[in-house]
Amino acid sequence: MESKCCVNQENVDIVREELYTDTEIAEIADLFKSLGDPTRMRIVAALRIRELCVGDLSALMEISQSGVSHQLRLLKQKRIVKSRRDGKLIMYSLDDQHVVDIIKITANHVRHEE
Amino acid sequence: MESKCCVNQENVDIVREELYTDTEIAEIADLFKSLGDPTRMRIVAALRIRELCVGDLSALMEISQSGVSHQLRLLKQKRIVKSRRDGKLIMYSLDDQHVVDIIKITANHVRHEE
DNA sequence: TGAACATATGAGCATGTATTCATATGAAAA
DNA sequence: TTTTCATATGAATACATGCTCATATGTTCA
Structure with a gap:
């Protein structure tokens, strides 16, 4: 059922003006997406404490070396980790x-908290 | 090929000690995941500016009312939005x-930026 | 009460993605 | 140079998920 009838056009216009640009939204969402996976989050949380090699991470995560490597590549592309x-x-x-x-x-x- | 040979067990142990708990990691990743979709990010970015109804958001996003409603339900479950x-x-x-x-x-x- | 309307929900589809296996790459050591 | 070893990569698969359509729900107004 069509339901655009309830639209408050003033609200829509104001918000559209002040909104982040589509590019910004996409970039922000993309960064969150990179951090929004438990495996990647664990990797990042671990590297927060200490520099680690792929084998260390694989042992820590109990995930295959290949799996870790794939995720590290993604995190590197997003400039979240370096090597x-x-x-x-x-x-x-x-x-x-x-x-x-x-x-x-x-x-x-x-x-x-806080 | 097995590749656990390079593991620095000391590193692994230290990091494991200091790591967030699995539950914390899961919760953090889950929140990022909720924000890690362009549609949901746009919704949140819009609501940051002004309270809006479903129809407003649907018009703003150019996505069906149903689609917006589904995403709002998810954001509400995660306590990111309220209604x-x-x-x-x-x-x-x-x-x-x-x-x-x-x-x-x-x-x-x-x-x-800084 | 009944009609109208805004929102919510379920099913289904199309697409995305996290993982593993097998294998390639490339630096280091012999 | 040849072997070894840590890491990277490609393919395949299983699973998750964002979207729409159709429809249900529940509130408001006549």
């Missing part, structure tokens, strides 16, 4: 302090 | 200041 080679190992760490802040606030939120 | 009846309309607004803060920080982040 450096150390001998045979590739060491991963967080690329961005903002992300740490965002997670802290969110952690407080889910704990109903 | 109140006003005559025939159900008015939606944000339920949580934390969410606003999280989005602000993230918006600054994607803009590469």
Whole structure:
């Protein structure tokens, strides 16, 4: 059933004016999406504490090396993590302090603190 | 190919100690997931500005009334939005200041601002 | 009460995605 | 150079999910 009848056009116009741009919305949502998976969140939470290699993360997550690697690639594309080679190992760490802040606030939120 | 050989067990143990609990990780990821969809992000960004009814949001998003309603239900379950009846309309607004803060920080982040 | 209307809900579809297996890549050590 | 080993990648699969259509629900107004 069509239901556009209840629209308050003034509200719609005002909000449309003040809204983030579509690009901004897409970027924001995209970042949240990257953090919105338990495996990736665990990876990020772990790297928050210490630089780790793929094997460490795989052991920690109890997920295949391949699975970890795939997720790390995604996180790297989004500039959430960075990597450096150390001998045979590739060491991963967080690329961005903002992300740490965002997670802290969110952690407080889910704990109903602050 | 098995590849647990490179594991630095000390690292793994230390990180495991300090990690958020599984429940916390799941809750944090779940909140990010809720915000990690462009449609829901647009809804939240709009409600940040002004309380709106379902029809307003449907007009604003150019998505069916049904689609908006489904997403609003999800956002309400996660306590991101709340609703109140006003005559025939159900008015939606944000339920949580934390969410606003999280989005602000993230918006600054994607803009590469401080 | 009954009609009209805003919103909610269920089913179904199309698309996206997290994981694993098998294998490729490439640096390091022999 | 050849082997070894950590990581990366491609394909396949199983599952999740966002959307629409059709319809139900429940409130308001005649």
